[in-house]
Amino acid sequence: MVYPIVAFGSPVLKRVAQDVEVPSDETVQFIEDLFETMYASKGVGLAAPQVGLSSRIFVVDGSPFSEDAASPEEAEVLKTFKRAFINPVILEESGEAWGFEEGCLSIPDIHETVQRKPSILIEYQTPEGEFIEETFTGLPARIIQHEYDHIEGILFLDRLTPLKRRMLRGRLSDISSGKVSASYRMVFNVK
Numbered sequence: 001m002v003y004p005i006v007a008f009g010s011p012v013l014k015r016v017a018q019d020v021e022v023p024s025d026e027t028v029q030f031i032e033d034l035f036e037t038m039y040a041s042k043g044v045g046l047a048a049p050q051v052g053l054s055s056r057i058f059v060v061d062g063s064p065f066s067e068d069a070a071s072p073e074e075a076e077v078l079k080t081f082k083r084a085f086i087n088p089v090i091l092e093e094s095g096e097a098w099g100f101e102e103g104c105l106s107i108p109d110i111h112e113t114v115q116r117k118p119s120i121l122i123e124y125q126t127p128e129g130e131f132i133e134e135t136f137t138g139l140p141a142r143i144i145q146h147e148y149d150h151i152e153g154i155l156f157l158d159r160l161t162p163l164k165r166r167m168l169r170g171r172l173s174d175i176s177s178g179k180v181s182a183s184y185r186m187v188f189n190v191k
Contacts, residue, residue: 001033002040003051004185008107008155009176012049012190017056017151019087022129027057031084031127034059041184043105045143047150050106052190056087058147065139074138081140088124090148091133093117100142102156107175108182110168114159116145 006012020027030048038046038059047058062081069075095118103111119137122144126132136144146156157165157172174180178188 001036002185003033003037004187005037005041005105005182006050006052006190007175007178007180007186007188008104008157008172009188010052010106010190012052012054013106013150013155014153015049015054016153017047017049017054020055020057022086022125022127027086028127030055031057031059031086034084035061038105041105045147046105047147049150049153052187056151057084058088058151059084060140060143060147062140062143065143068139070138074140078139081143084127085122085144085147086125086127088122088144088148088151090120090122090145092121093145094119094121095137100139102142102146104146104156105182105184107155107157107172108180108186110157110171110175112156112160112164112168114146114156116142116159118142120144122148 034046044064045060048055062078066075066078097115097117099113099115101111102114120141121135123133
């Protein structure tokens, strides 16, 4: 099932999401639906709040970024970097922050440089309920950090300077009121 994407301005995007019970058939189906929605929207990550569900789940597939990799090794990692993260907790972020232009399916046509640390240690559950602790670096870490922010009620815009946010105010107002064109279905002001 392909869900519509929840647009900027909807309160569900600013709420800290709730933990999910696993294992569960509903969770497995929802993850499949998230992947299907992400691919239909041409994204590299999608979090449950972006489809209106305040749950601690997100999916990622970094293969479209394999050509932007910093090294051949990172390119190989990105080609097969497809995961579902359930009830994740970032345990550590390390390294010197670096900038990279980010966008968001919930905020179409706005891309800005965001500073993030290059390495993370994250704990999450699989659909079977198994706990995994894993380290990610470079673009995979950035993709995870962006989606993780969604389940914490944070948008990439929140990581911009106040001046940059003020400069985007008019465009953001248009998005939240539905004056936006996207190649995928969107819904506005989802509670």
